Every structure is written in structure tokens, then in C-alpha cells.
Amino acid sequence: MPTHAVPGRGTAARRLSRRSFLAVAGISVAGALAACSGAPTGTKHLRLSSWNIPLDLESYQALADEFVAAHPGTSVAVEVTTGQFHQWFITRLAADLAPDIIRITPQQIGRYAANGSLVDLTGAVPPEYQDDWSKPFWAIGAKADGLFGVFQHTDNFITYYDRRVIEQIGVDVPQSLDEAWRWDEFLEIAREAQRITGRYGFGYGWGGPETAYRWMPLVYQNGGAFLGEDGETPSMDTDAAVGALDFGRRWYADGLVSPANMSKSGGGAVGRDLFATGQTGLLLDNPEAIAALDEARPDEWGTTYMIRNEGEASDLGGNALAVTRSSKHPELAAELVAFLTSRANVAEFCRRGNWLPARSSLDAADIGYERHEATMQQFIDQATTIPLSMVRAQSGPYFSSLNSVFADYLDLCFLGELSPAECGTQMTEAMRSVTTR
Amino acid sequence: MSPHGETLTVPGTPAVATAAGSASVAGPASAGATTRRRRARWAPYLFVGPAGLLFLAFSLVPIVIAVALSFQDTATLGEGSWVGADNYRTMLSDPLLRTALLNTLVFTVGTVPTAMAIGLALAVALNRPLPGRGLLRALFFVPMVAAGVVVGVIMSWIFNPDYGVANNALRAVGLEGLPWLTSPRTAMLTLVLVVVWTRIGFCMVIYLGALQSIPSELREAAAIDGASRWQRFRRLTVPMLAPTTSILLILNVVFSLQAFDVIYVMTGGGPGFSTTVLIQYVFRSAFADARMGYAAALGLLLVLILLVFTLLRQRATKKAEELL
Numbered sequence: 001m002p003t004h005a006v007p008g009r010g011t012a013a014r015r016l017s018r019r020s021f022l023a024v025a026g027i028s029v030a031g032a033l034a035a036c037s038g039a040p041t042g043t044k045h046l047r048l049s050s051w052n053i054p055l056d057l058e059s060y061q062a063l064a065d066e067f068v069a070a071h072p073g074t075s076v077a078v079e080v081t082t083g084q085f086h087q088w089f090i091t092r093l094a095a096d097l098a099p100d101i102i103r104i105t106p107q108q109i110g111r112y113a114a115n116g117s118l119v120d121l122t123g124a125v126p127p128e129y130q131d132d133w134s135k136p137f138w139a140i141g142a143k144a145d146g147l148f149g150v151f152q153h154t155d156n157f158i159t160y161y162d163r164r165v166i167e168q169i170g171v172d173v174p175q176s177l178d179e180a181w182r183w184d185e186f187l188e189i190a191r192e193a194q195r196i197t198g199r200y201g202f203g204y205g206w207g208g209p210e211t212a213y214r215w216m217p218l219v220y221q222n223g224g225a226f227l228g229e230d231g232e233t234p235s236m237d238t239d240a241a242v243g244a245l246d247f248g249r250r251w252y253a254d255g256l257v258s259p260a261n262m263s264k265s266g267g268g269a270v271g272r273d274l275f276a277t278g279q280t281g282l283l284l285d286n287p288e289a290i291a292a293l294d295e296a297r298p299d300e301w302g303t304t305y306m307i308r309n310e311g312e313a314s315d316l317g318g319n320a321l322a323v324t325r326s327s328k329h330p331e332l333a334a335e336l337v338a339f340l341t342s343r344a345n346v347a348e349f350c351r352r353g354n355w356l357p358a359r360s361s362l363d364a365a366d367i368g369y370e371r372h373e374a375t376m377q378q379f380i381d382q383a384t385t386i387p388l389s390m391v392r393a394q395s396g397p398y399f400s401s402l403n404s405v406f407a408d409y410l411d412l413c414f415l416g417e418l419s420p421a422e423c424g425t426q427m428t429e430a431m432r433s434v435t436t437r
Numbered sequence: 438m439s440p441h442g443e444t445l446t447v448p449g450t451p452a453v454a455t456a457a458g459s460a461s462v463a464g465p466a467s468a469g470a471t472t473r474r475r476r477a478r479w480a481p482y483l484f485v486g487p488a489g490l491l492f493l494a495f496s497l498v499p500i501v502i503a504v505a506l507s508f509q510d511t512a513t514l515g516e517g518s519w520v521g522a523d524n525y526r527t528m529l530s531d532p533l534l535r536t537a538l539l540n541t542l543v544f545t546v547g548t549v550p551t552a553m554a555i556g557l558a559l560a561v562a563l564n565r566p567l568p569g570r571g572l573l574r575a576l577f578f579v580p581m582v583a584a585g586v587v588v589g590v591i592m593s594w595i596f597n598p599d600y601g602v603a604n605n606a607l608r609a610v611g612l613e614g615l616p617w618l619t620s621p622r623t624a625m626l627t628l629v630l631v632v633v634w635t636r637i638g639f640c641m642v643i644y645l646g647a648l649q650s651i652p653s654e655l656r657e658a659a660a661i662d663g664a665s666r667w668q669r670f671r672r673l674t675v676p677m678l679a680p681t682t683s684i685l686l687i688l689n690v691v692f693s694l695q696a697f698d699v700i701y702v703m704t705g706g707g708p709g710f711s712t713t714v715l716i717q718y719v720f721r722s723a724f725a726d727a728r729m730g731y732a733a734a735l736g737l738l739l740v741l742i743l744l745v746f747t748l749l750r751q752r753a754t755k756k757a758e759e760l761l
Contacts, residue, residue, distance in 0.1 A: 086724035090513050111727060115512055199599070209705035259619040260598050264707030268590070274599060401726040412709040417621065434726070 044074045044329045046336060049099035051319075052080045059352045060340075067339050074332060086400060093117050098326035100333040103319045104149065106140045106395045107213055107403060112322070113141075113148035114397035119323040120146030124334030125341075132343065132359045134384065136391040141320050150341045153355035154318030155286045156382050157205060157214065158375075159304045160293065165196050165281030166302070173304045177312065177381055180305040183221075183247055190256045193281025201256035203271025205285030212263040212407030213394055217306070217313035219244040220387050226406075227393040227435075234402075234431035236409075237424040240310075245413050245420035247309075252414045264411045275301075286317050287354060287379055290372055303375045305382055312385035316394055318358065356380055401434045500740070506733035517730060524734035534735070536710045537718040540625065544714055545693040547629035548636065553685055555633065556640020557678075561670070563641065564648045574645070578638035585635075589702025592631045593618065596703075621711035624704050628712055631703070632696060640685055647681035648674070683754040687747055694743060715739055 048064065050056055057078050064076035079099055082088055085108060092098040104112070112118050125147060130138055133151065141149030159181070166173060169192040174180045181189065190201030206214055216226055224240030227233060235241060251257040258279075261270040269292070275283035276296035283289065284306065293301050306314045321340055323333040339345060343359055350357045351367045356379050364377035393399065405427060413423035507524055511517025528534055563574055580588065595602045596617035604614030617627040651674065659669045675682075697716045700706065706713035706721070713721075719739065723732035 084724060086727070087720075090724065090727075090729075093513060111512070117513070209707070258599050259616060262619070262708070264705040268593065270597065270599075277600065279599060404721060404725045407705070408707070408710060411707045415619075415621065415708050417709055437728075 042073065044332055046074065046076045046101065046327075046329060046333055047079055047099040048076060048101040048103075048336070049079045049081045050103040052082070053353065055353045056349075059349050063340055063345055063349065064336070067336055071332070071335075076336065089117075093324065093326060096326050098324040100323060100327035100329065101337060102322050102324055103152075104322055105319055106151070106316050106391065107399050109140060109149050109320055109322060110394075110396045110399050112324075113143050113146075117325050118148040119325060119327065119330045119334065120148060121150065121323060121334045121337060122147045124331065125150060125338045129338070129341065132361050134360050136316075136386050136388045137358050137360075139388060139391050140395045141322070149320035149322035150337055151318060151320045151358040152341050152346060153350055153353075154316070154358050154383055154386075155288070155356050156306070156314035156317055156379060156386060157217065157284050157286055158306050158314070158378055158382050160275060160283040160285060160289060161302055161304065162193070162197075162275070162278065162281045162297075163300055163302055165193050168196050169193065169281075173302065175304075177305050177385065180308045180312065183307060183309045186307045187250070187254075187256070190282060191254070194256055197279055197281050199279040200258050200261075200274060201280060202251075202282035202284065203261050203274045203280045204251075204257060205269065205271050205283065205289065206261070206263040207269055209264045209407045210403070212410055213399075213403050214315045214317075215248065215263070215410060216390060216394070216406070217315055217386075218248060220313035220390050221307070221309040221311050222247070223310045225389055225393070226402075227389075227396070229389070231389075231392045231396050232398075232435055234428045234435060236431065237428040242420050242424040245410075245423050248410070249413055249416070249420055253416065259415070262411055262414055263407050286315065287356065287376070290354065290375065294371070303378055305378060306385070308385075311387075313387050313390060314382045314385050316386050316391055318356070356383060398434050402431055405430045405434060503733040503736055506730055507737055509730040509733075511729045512727040513729065520730065524731045527731060528734060528738065533710065533713070533718065534715075537713050537715045540711070540713055541694065541715040543625060544629065544632075544696065544712075545690060547625070548632045548693050548696075549686065549689040551629070552633045552636040552689060553640050553682070555637045556685075557644050559637060559641040560644035560648055561674075564645060574641070577641050580635040581638045583635070585698030586702055588631065588635055589699045592699070593703050596627055596631075618704055619708060621708045624708055624712050628700055628703060631699060632693070635699070636689065636692065640689070643681060643685055644678065647678050651677045680754065683750060687750055690746055691743060694739060715742075 046064075048060055050060055057080065061076075061078045064078060068074050068076055081103070085104075089098060089102070089112070098117075109118070121141070129150070130142075137151045137154065140151045141147050161173065169189060171189055171192075192201075194201035204215070206212070219226060219236070219241050222240045222244040224238050224244055225235050226241075228235045236245075252259060258270065258274060261274065269289075271280070271283055272285060272289050272292055274280045275285075275289075276292055278297075306312070321337045323330050323337060327333045340349070341358075343361065346357050346359050347362055347367050349355065350362070351369060354369065354376070356376070357367060363380055364373045367376070369376045393402075409418070409423050409427035409430065412418040412426075413420055418426065506517070508519060508521060509517035510520045510523070559577055563570055563577075567573070594600075596604075598604055598614055598616050598619055601617070603617060607614050616623055618624050655673060655677075656669055659673050664672065695716055696714065697720065700712055700714060700717055701720075704712040706717050715735065716739065719732050719735045722728045722735055726732075
């Protein structure tokens, strides 16, 4: 190196270099810390967190950009909710780093509305909004002490069928909600379907232990309830609830449903996979199945309404938007929630992502789905059968814990480890230990 | 003590002695010598410092917080109310905890010795000159570096009773398919199989390293003395591997007690409660049930189990070394 010609230069250069390095490092760390501290820049920045569904992330960002254009001095970043929801949200709340706005399911919202993690949106959301939501859907965010979220979009369960199988059985497919197959009719058709497929009759659209609640509509279809009228008293030991458990047990005892198709086992959408590969003739599932079936068996399937018994009921899927207590600009965040849940924006979001609107005044034609408009209208019609008492039970403060209990005991009952009556009694007892905690 | 252990401790000692020695030979301490001495004194702390800070921030402080949390009733990681030893009292009468502990024991006993035995067998086999030995070693090690969630998802498909490769293979040879993950009687066994598969590569690599450090003269001497191949393995190789076995045992037990992702993905603790293990119950208590205080108490129970096991094992290893 040329520096060796100058005495002492080498050492000085090394020393200088070390000092320079430390100085640069110090400045960088200080800069990074300043950046992390969120020093005021004049812009009100909001963060919205959503599930990692690419189409939805794009939709939220596009709508948020419109909001920002109308609100100079603001910015909105759309983030992804990662990992297990409760773990992710609780740790961020504890660090006061939760996003301003969160996309949250009806089954998750109750705990956070009750423990002060969400901001009351009363006053920020236009009062006329409530008129365009059904009572059950509004009740997801509306609690006794405030409005803690606005239900943006929903989904639920209807019946998918294999056209070839149904033609061979020679049965007419229900054309309206009041013609929907009753349990005994459905089991007969499922047995025929099993005979034709040579494997199973039908599948159910669970997607892991967290989705055990998707079976709960069956309890309500039989006149039962998960929690009593007060929304807190466990009631899975009633005759109606035990009757529903008995119906579920028969699915497996008679070999109509694969034992791999249960909420706690299977490793994914087993029911959907079996239907897509022709191993079942029927499938009770939500609109998410459409894309998979379009890919695997285009034009080979059709849909009709969800099964029923004494009453009608379907799964409560979908998401609400809520503002978290970590928000530094809760009024602006609430304004964004109101913007995203406006009639036009709900329609746009549902059109892009193939979701069902939470607003009652929107039908499939209003939304303009690109494909399967008739099926999407069936889903929209089916949404009217979701019972208010089931919504209150599922969006209550204990539901995340109760859902684990539900998953555990459904497994034990369906596998034949417990009789339906034993299951009802033990499940109620386990639920009571949660609600009296 | 293994040759490795002794070699590792030796070089440090003369290095420090030399630095100190050179200062004393120089007579009255010059500025340079003082600086060197000071550096020598601080160097160990500087080396240990970063790791120590990380340990403090991510292990010690959280453990202290967990201890405090275990005496509280709180649904979140924020404000809670002090409840004394209530969480620990609840543990005594919690039937699901008993099930989880029993399942953890079965899972640990099923995975640890099996993975170690197969790992040792593979290490012995692949320690000999074989064609494609490097490739085979890599293949056995690959499952260890695969993410647990990925392994769980793939294995769920493989062991699916309807369209899984496992049952299709059984049916292809005229056997009945098995309800791998869908029966409380077979689910734990299936999980053990999967976890053993992921872990044998790790055991194999550690044993390979230890095998290669055994001087070949010892084996040759034993052979000259007339020891059979089995006798050489049993009387020479196995005792020489004892320290490695001890470390592997502790590591494998820790891995088994912490096995979460594969079980979470493959069975969710089911069917029923048949594969609910302690770490999963801790997670469930914390995040599904929102009982942070109780989850912290359960977590500390897990730490206690690990501590007791490690101490017992260390004592046993020490005794074994004394006997050698």
C-alpha cells in the first residue's frame, strides 16, 4: 500500500478508520433509533393489518390510497397479520405496537372488545350504517358498552354437489332456502353418493382446530344453542344439542365422512380435497372452495343451500374492521374504518376478493362478481339464516377458549370415544370451567 | 473427558500466562504494557459481553417476568391482579395438565432413545468408506434443516388415510391402510415416527464427529487382543462415546419437550387429547385461553423439568466418568 512511505501514517490511518467506523456506527444507530421512535414528521400515519391474502391486501391498499388522496397529510400502510392471531395481537398490544386498524374475525373480536384492546367507534361511524346491517351482523361489533368493530364482509356454508353424482342419484336440487334438504333427506342422498363414489358421501369444510366453530350451525339447526339466552351459560347438554352431536356421530359411524375430515386433524382442507378428487359427492363448505374447484373440476359441480333440520343456520365467516388501543390517531383510524365499510367500498372489496357483503342492501348483481353470480347469490341468501344467538355466542368474550373446548369434544364424540350424551355433559362442564373462570 | 474437551481447555491457559509473563519480564510497567494488561483483563468480558447481554435480554429477564406473571391472573401481557400461588394450586387439580404430562413423557421416551439409536447406527455405518457416503450423510441430515411447519404439512399429506402415500404404499402390497393420525391409538406413534425421522440426521452427525475422534490405535489394539467387532463396539466405542451420548441425550430431551410446530400442524393435539403435550398446553393456555398467568406457571414447570433432568443427567455422567 502507498501509505507505508509516510511514517506513522499506517497507525494513524488505522486509528482514524476505527474512530470513523465508531462514529458512523453511532450515527447509524442514533438514526435508526430516531426512525423507530416515530418522531413527528407532520404526516398522520396509519397501519392496517390484514390476513395474508394477496387480492385483499391489494384491495385494502387501493381503497386506502383513495382515502389518503381525500385526506392530505395522511398515509396508510397495509401490513400482514402473521402467525397465530392471538399470539401476534397480544404481544403487539403489550408492546403498544399493534396496528391502528385490524381485520378480525367475529370469533376473535369478543375478547379484545371486552378487555379494552379495541377503541369504541360510536360517533365515528355514521348512524345510518346500522340500518344496512342485519341484527346478527351488527351485533358482531356492537357490545353493551360501545361499537368495537364494523363487520365488513361475511362468508358461510352452502352445499356443493358433484353434478354427475346427483344425476345418477336422480334427486332434485333445492332451488330456495325453504326447500333446503333436511338432515334425514341429506343422509339418504349422502348414502347414495357414497355408493356412487365408492369412498365417502360428503365432506365438511373445516380448516384446522381454530375452525371447529364451523360445525356449530348444526346445533342451531336442531333447535339447540351453544350458550344460553344470556350468552354466557353453556348449553351443550340439552336434548337438541345432544341430538345434533348424535347426527354428527352418525356421519363417521356410517362411514359417510372420512375420519381425516375433522377439525383437529387432517392438515388442511381435507373435505375440499376429497370432493375435488371425486372421493365424495357432496361438500358443505364456504365460498373459498370455488377457486379450488374451478381449478380441479371446472363445470362439474353445482351448489344448493345449506342443509337444515328444525331450523336453518349456517356458518359465521368473514371479518370485521376494528381500531386498536395502540393507535396514535384513533379518530382518523375510525374514519378509515367508516370509509372502508361504505356501501361502495364494501361492494368493491367483495367484487375483487369474491367475498360476501356484510351490508344487507347489496346483492350479487350490485357487486358484479366476475364468475358464479348465482352461487354467490345463494351464499348471500344463506347469510340471512345465521342466528343472532349463535353470533352472540361466537363473538362473546370467552369464545376463543370455548372454541378449543368445542374442538376437543367434537373430536371425541365423532371418533366414538364419547357417546353424544357423554360428550354433551362433559363439554358443558368444560365450558363452565371457562365461563366461571 | 473426551480428547476434545481436554484440547479445548488447554490453549487458553498458556495464552493468558504468556501475556502476564511478558509484562513481569519487562520490569517496571510501561504505558504499552499497562494497556496490554488492561486489554488482557477486559478481553474475556468483551468476548462474553454480547452473548451475555443477549442472554440477559432474551432469557434471564423473560424468566424473571414469567415468574412474576405466574403469580398473577391476567388475560394479556399487561396489567394483572396478584393471586398468590393460585395458578400453581390450579395445576395440581388440572386433568388436562396430567394428560399433557403423560403424553409428553410418552413422546419423549418414544423419540429420544429411538432417534439416538438409529443416529448411532447410521454414524457407525457411514463412518466406513462407502460409495456415495457424503451424499448419504447429507440426505439423512436434510430433515433436520427443514422447517417444522413444512415437515408437518407434508407429513399430514403423506399420512392422510385417504390419499396419503403411506396408505397407498400399504395397499399396493396388499395390506390394509392405517388410521395414522385419525385414531387416538395411532396418532402419537405417527408423530414419534415423524419426529424421529427429522432428528436422526442430527444424532448421526454428532456421533460421526465423536467416532472420528476415537484414535484408531485403540481399535486396532483391541482387535489384536482378539476382541470381536461387537466387543470392540460394545466395550470400546460405546464407552468412548459416553460424553457425546450424554450431551445428545440432554439435547434430544430438550428438543422433545419443546416439540411444538410438527404436533400443532399435524394433529392440533388431537384426536381428542391424545397428542396434547405440555408445550402445546402452555401455548393453548396463553393464547387460546388467554390465561397468561397460568401459562407462565406451566412454562416454569417445563423449565423445572428440564433443570431437574439436566442435573440428574450431569450427575450420572460424572459418576460414569469416575468409573471409567
